[in-house]
Structures are given as C-alpha cells and as structure tokens.
Amino acid sequence: MESKSHLVNGVGKGWDVGVNFVDLPLRFGQGQVVLFSDNSKRKPLYPLLIFTLQKQFVLKHDKLFLNVGTQTGPNLSNEFVDKRIALMNYSLVRWQPSKKGYLIAGPHHTNDVFVGALPTHQLGIMLGYE
C-alpha cells in the first residue's frame, strides 16, 4: 500500500501553492509498517516531502486553460547528505468542452529521484479526464 497526501490552496490570480507528502509505502503484518529509502544508488527515493507551485492561465473563458506548475522537494532521511531533490514539472492544457467535465493533456519533465529510472531527467506526457 502506498499513501499520498496533498494540501493545495488557491492564493488568487490563478496561483496554487501546496505541500505534498507522497510515495509513503505502508506494509502491514511484517513488523516495520512505514518503509523508506534514502539510498541514492537505488532510486526512486521515498517518502517525499514536496511542494507544489502552479499557475493557471485562462486561454478562452470557461473553455480552455493552461496550467504550468512544479512539484519539487526532498526525500525524507535522517542524514542531510542523503537528501536528493525530486521534481515533476508540467505544462497542461485543460479543455472543458461542456459542463460535463474536462480533458487534460500536456508534457512533463521529471527526474530519477521521483520515478526511479534512468536517464536522470525524463520527458513524457500526461493525459487525464475529470
């Protein structure tokens, strides 16, 4: 089981700020409940305490928006030297064709601390509907 907690607040003019405690593995019935990894030779690292900063631009009133943001922050570890910075940067177009919902799509940039795979920096796409 893995827990992700997000506390994000709109601060006006399209800006959102928040804090996220994510990628916290939980294992029940085998002794240690909360798992963590700060071994930088075996990424991804977890859990992560990361911060959200996002700005929404209105491209067409009530129909089309552009959200540009980042989720960036360190893994939790006892030693400062074991901390690394995880990041997920994104630029998402949000299209609301009707009041029924909206589609989201766009590119993202992340790193191995967050997603655990080489190369160190990766580009990809995100899609969604809500």
Next chain:
Amino acid sequence: MKLNGKWLLIGDFISGDHKKSQTVIGVGYNVSGKLQLILGTLLAFPNHRLDNGFVVEINWHGWNFMNSR
C-alpha cells in the same frame, strides 16, 4: 466527466518506462459539496513491469465545488 449530480468518471495516464508510468480509471462520488470519494483501478500501462492495483482517493475541498461547476 460528470455522469450526474453525484457520480463522475475519471482517468489519468502518464507515459514513460518508470514508476509513475501507469493508468488510472475510476469513478467518483460527491458525498457532499466539499467531500469527494474516488475508487479506481491502477493499471500497469504503459509500464507492464509494475503491479496493477487499486486506488482510494479522498478529496476534501475548502469550498463547495458543486457550486463552481
């Protein structure tokens, strides 16, 4: 995608070949104007080396989101 006043469909996809490269398809239920529950399936796609799973998401909004849609 809103099905009616209470139920909605959601979906998410992240490309790549890493830990986050998964797809989620689920349904949401608006318990109230501030509380939303989402249940979904976590699919090992596009990264087939990951495990499939189950997602439980609890969203609490500081405003009445049903008034803003």
